[in-house]
Amino acid sequence: MELETFAAKLRVLRQKAGLSQEGLAARLGVSAQSVSKWENAANWPEAALILPLARLLGVSADELLTEPVTREEWENRWQESEGEYRQRGDHAALLALAEAALKEWPGDRAFRFRRANEEYQLAARTEDGAEREKLLHLSEGHFSEIVGESPDNEDAGAMLVQILLALGRRGEAEALARKLPHKEKLELLLRQGTERERALRREIAKTAVGLLNLLQSEGSREACTMAEAILASAGEPKTLIWYHLNLRLQQARLACGEKADAALEALGEMVAAAKAYAAPAPSEKATSFFSKLPETAAPSEVRHWIADALAEECFASLRERPAFTTLEREAALLPA
Numbered sequence: 001m002e003l004e005t006f007a008a009k010l011r012v013l014r015q016k017a018g019l020s021q022e023g024l025a026a027r028l029g030v031s032a033q034s035v036s037k038w039e040n041a042a043n044w045p046e047a048a049l050i051l052p053l054a055r056l057l058g059v060s061a062d063e064l065l066t067e068p069v070t071r072e073e074w075e076n077r078w079q080e081s082e083g084e085y086r087q088r089g090d091h092a093a094l095l096a097l098a099e100a101a102l103k104e105w106p107g108d109r110a111f112r113f114r115r116a117n118e119e120y121q122l123a124a125r126t127e128d129g130a131e132r133e134k135l136l137h138l139s140e141g142h143f144s145e146i147v148g149e150s151p152d153n154e155d156a157g158a159m160l161v162q163i164l165l166a167l168g169r170r171g172e173a174e175a176l177a178r179k180l181p182h183k184e185k186l187e188l189l190l191r192q193g194t195e196r197e198r199a200l201r202r203e204i205a206k207t208a209v210g211l212l213n214l215l216q217s218e219g220s221r222e223a224c225t226m227a228e229a230i231l232a233s234a235g236e237p238k239t240l241i242w243y244h245l246n247l248r249l250q251q252a253r254l255a256c257g258e259k260a261d262a263a264l265e266a267l268g269e270m271v272a273a274a275k276a277y278a279a280p281a282p283s284e285k286a287t288s289f290f291s292k293l294p295e296t297a298a299p300s301e302v303r304h305w306i307a308d309a310l311a312e313e314c315f316a317s318l319r320e321r322p323a324f325t326t327l328e329r330e331a332a333l334l335p336a
Contacts (some may be wrong), residue, residue: 005067007041013057014039014062027056071108073221074101078114091121109146113156116142120163139163147180208234212243217249224251241297244273249309256314263315264323270309271327274302278335303334 014024014035021039025032028049037043045053054064078097085093098102101111116139123135140163147155157180208230215223215230227247234240248270255262278299281306295304310328318324 003044004041006044006065007039009064010053010057011039013059016058016323019056019059024053028052041196069101069104071105074105074108074111077101078111089125091118091125094118095122109150112142112146116156117159120159122167125187136163136167140167152181157182209240209243212240216243216246216274219250221254224254238277241273241277245270245302245305245309248273253312253314257317260318260321264318264321267310267315267318267327268323271330272307274306274334276329277302299335303331303336306331306334 014021019027021035022032025035030049034045038045049296050064051061054061057064078101082094082096085091095115098111098115098118102108102115119135119139119142123132123139125131126135140160143156143160143163146153147160150156157176161173161177162169164176212227212230215227224247227243231240231244231247248266252263252266252270255266277297310331315324
């Protein structure tokens with residue numbers, strides 16, 4: 001450790017211990033001028049004074065003389081160790097690492113969350129009832145602090161609800177879930193059996209639709225590929241008709257001018273989706289995740305939308321092709 005670094009650290013530790021230079025000097029049996037010289041990096045304390053100095057400051061001799069670890073270094077240590085520790089289920093080691101980081105960075109939000117989470121993970125794995133309850137209470141206290149400071153911290157709120165349930169305090173868990181901003185998601189944790197399963201499925205459907213909206217806005221080939229995968233897993237539910245149509249239209253736009261056949265294929269799939277949507281008795285292909293969402297379009301709306309899509313200027317070069325003429329005739333037969 002550099003003398004300047006030691007001097008700055010000594011000053012911080014002395015102030016944290018509530019000691020003046022004179023007070024520290026009196027307890028060590030040295031002059032206040034000596035302490036001032038240490039804190040101004042004029043010289044080092046004598047070797048024989050290091051241990052009593054550390055004790056007065058509430059740290060070990062190693063801590064007093066060791067270079068402080070930066071926040072970035074602590075984060076690197078965590079990232080390097082987390083995978084290995086989790087693989088072998090060593091949550092005690094992860095907790096120790098988080099606590100060590102917090103000694104130097106006590107206000108760090110990421111490590112505060114990690115400490116609370118590892119306390120909960122340890123509690124879930126211990127067979128000692130008293131130790132389990134102790135760890136749960138520690139975790140509850142730490143997560144409560146985080147939620148109190150940041151009510152919109154969804155992960156911390158969810159963990160706190162789970163801990164209250166684990167402690168048998170269901171009433172408190174329900175009250176907390178209703179009070180926090182993301183109450184709908186937290187209330188999922190409180191539901192049981194079939195009700196919980198249905199609620200989770202609704203939440204999955206809402207999340208998937210939100211992702212489809214983002215992908216549709218992005219509009220690249222990669223986004224189309226991802227959207228196609230989501231829609232393929234969902235089947236052909238009426239509730240997702242606009243996503244099916246917009247996906248095929250975007251694929252046709254991307255291919256137009258470069259790959260005419262690919263553009264025609266995408267437009268053909270777009271018209272086929274519209275025809276299936278307008279059919280009086282469509283087959284039930286929707287997965288249970290999406291089957292309860294409300295329908296979003298009348299067949300006549302779909303017909304007008306298809307006509308506008310086929311009329312886009314970017315498809316002008318395709319209009320002389322027989323396949324495009326066929327698509328226009330099929331579109332004209334959709335319900336008005």
